[in-house]
Amino acid sequence: MTVLVWIAEGTWPACVDAARAHAREGAEIALLHVRGDDVPAVAHGAFAGLLGRGQPEDDPGERLTDLGADAAEELLRAAARRLRRPCVRLERHGHVEREVVAAAEGAELLVVARDGDPDRLGPHSLAPAGRFVVDHAPCPVLLVWPAAAPALATLPPHPPGHPAPPHPPVPPANPPRHG
Amino acid sequence: MNTPLLEALSAVLLVAVLAGAVLRPFGLPEAAVAVPAALVVLATGALPLDQARAExxxxxxxxxxxxxVLVLARLCDDEGLFRWCGALMARGAPAGGHGGARRLLGAVFVLASLxxxxxxxxxxxxxxxxVVFATAARLGVRPKPxxxxCTHLANTASLLLPVxxxxxxxxxxxxxxGxxxxxxxxxxxxxxxxxxxYVVLRRFFAAELVAPVAPASTGETPEPPLFALxxxxxTLAGFVLASALGAAPAWAAAAGAAVLAVRALARRRISPAGLLGAAALPFLAFVLALGVVVRAVVDGGLGELLGRLVPDGTGPGELFAVAALAAVLANVxxxxxxxxxxxxxxxxxGPGAVLAMLLGVNIGPNLTYAGSLATLLWRRIAHRHAHDVGxxxxxxxxxxxxxAALAVAVPALWLSLLVIGG
Structure with a gap:
C-alpha cells in the first residue's frame, strides 16, 4: 500500500511534510507530479497560427514539453530531498486532475494541498483541479493547508436566518480535577 | 477560358492554397501548393500578367x-536578449514572496508587449x-497564466508598429x-x-495566480546584451528618421539586421545557411504566391461581394463594423x-478603415488558438493532438x-483619428 503525494508548484512542501508526519513506518511513499499538456498545446497552436514562418524545430510547443519535463524532474528531486525518506518519483502528463485521480487507484492515502486562494477561506480554498481530485479520489484523501492552518477565529459568522446553536460550546471555567 | 470559369478556378485554387497551408500534406512547406497555384493563375490568365506584376x-x-525583422529577432536571441528578459522577469517577481505569481504576470505583460x-x-x-515558461518553472509558480x-499578447500587442x-x-x-x-x-x-x-487574464486565472510561491533556486543573472539593445x-530611431525623410523604413530594419549579422558571422555564432533559415525564404514565397491567388479571387468577384459588407466612413460605428468583419474573417x-x-x-x-481592420485581424485570432478555425478543425479531425485539453x-x-479588447481599442482608434487625423 502506497501513500501518494501530489507535488504541485507552490504548494508541495506542505504535502511532503504531511506525508512524513502521517505515513506509517514502512509505508511506500510515491511523489507524483503531473504536467498539463494544455500549456505546450497552446504554444504549439500559436506557432501553427504563424502559417509556416520559422522552421519546424522552432515549435515552442516542443520546447515547452522538454522544459516542462526538466522542471518536473527538478521539482520531484527537491521534494524527495525534503522528504528524507526512501520514495518513488512518478512523472505524468495529460489532464492534470484526471491523471492524479488515476494514479491514486489502490493507494492507501492521497496527500493533497489546497490549491485555491489562501487569503479567502471557505469555498475558495480549493481551485477547480483540487476540487476535482477531492471529489473523485478512489482512496482516502489527506487535505493540507499550504502554509499554517487558519485559526478558529477566522470562521465566518453564522449566516442570517439560521439560529445559532442553543448551547454554544464554551470551555468549562473549572476543568474537573482528577486525583 | 470564359470569365465565370476563371473566377471559379481562382476560388478553387485559393481554397487549395489555404488547405495546403493548414494540412501541410507530407510535411511540405506552405509554398509547395501556393507557388504552383499562383503559376496556374498566371498561365490561365485568371489574373492578367501586368496586374500580377503590380501585386x-x-x-x-x-x-x-x-x-x-525575422533575422533581427533571431540574432537578438543569439546575443542573449531573451535570456536577459527572463532574468528581468524573475527579478520583478522575487521567489518565496506572496503575490510573486501576480508580479511575474505583470512583468510578462510588459516584456511581451514590448x-x-x-x-x-x-x-x-x-x-x-x-523563456517565460522556464522563468515560471524556476520561480516555482504555475506556468499556465x-x-x-504570451500567446495572447503576441496577437493583441502587435497593434503598435508596422513591424x-x-x-x-x-x-x-x-x-x-508614415x-x-x-x-x-x-x-x-x-x-x-x-x-x-491584463484585466481579463488576472480575473480568469485568479486561483492560479494567488497560489503561494515556493522558494526556488536562483539562477545567475546574465549580462545585459548591450550590443543587441x-x-x-x-533601428527604432531609424524607422522614425526614415519616415521623416520619406525613405522606406525597411532599410532601417535591414541595416539593423545587417549589423548583427556581420557581428554574428565574424564571431562564427551563425552560419550563412543559418542566416538564410532565419529569413524563412519558403514562407516569403508563400506570401507572394498567396497574394497573387487572392488578387485573382478578389478581382474576380469576391471583392464586389465583400465590398458591400465593408462600410464607408470613419465614425465609431463604421470602425466597429470593419473590425468585427475582419475579426470574423481572420478566425475563419x-x-x-x-x-x-x-x-x-x-x-x-482611408487609413481609418485600414487601421480598424488591423484591430480586427490582430486581436481576433485569440478566439481560436491555432490562428484560425480551419487549422483548429483540422487538428481536431486529425486527432494528432489528442491532449488538446486546454x-x-x-x-x-x-x-x-x-x-473586451475590441470594445476599448476601436473607440480609442476613433479618438486618435479625431485628435491626430488620419
Missing part, C-alpha cells in the same frame, strides 16, 4: 521587410514563450501612412487593448489571407478577451 511589386518590399511591438509577434511566440498571456505583425506591414504599405503616424494612431488602441487583456534602439481562414482580401476594400475608405478553456478565455 508582386507591392508585396516584394513587404516580404523583404518581414525577412529583415518584444511583440518591436521585434514582431513571431519573436514572442517562438523566442519569448519558452504566463504562457497563455509588429505581417498584417501591419501589408496594411502599412497600402495605407499611405511609420510615426501609424504608431501614433495605434498607441492608444494598443495600450488599452493590452490593458483589457543598442542595435534595436538604433487566417489573418494573413484575411488581410490580403480586405486590404483592397478598406484602402479606398481547448475549451482557451476558447472561453478568447471569448472574454477579444470582445
Amino acid at each position: 508582386a511589386a507591392r508585396l516584394g518590399p513587404v516580404v523583404g521587410f518581414l525577412a529583415a 518584444i511583440t511591438a518591436v521585434l514582431s509577434l513571431d519573436a514572442t511566440v517562438v523566442l519569448l514563450t519558452p 504566463h504562457v497563455y498571456a 509588429s505583425n505581417l498584417t501591419n506591414l501589408l496594411a502599412f504599405s497600402a495605407s499611405g501612412l 511609420f510615426t503616424r501609424f504608431a501614433a494612431l495605434m498607441a492608444l488602441p494598443w495600450l488599452l487593448a493590452v490593458g483589457a487583456e 543598442a542595435t534595436v534602439g538604433c 481562414i487566417n489573418n494573413l489571407p484575411a488581410v490580403l482580401v480586405l486590404l483592397p476594400l478598406t484602402a479606398d475608405a 481547448l475549451a478553456e482557451f476558447t472561453r478565455l478568447g471569448a472574454l478577451t477579444v470582445p
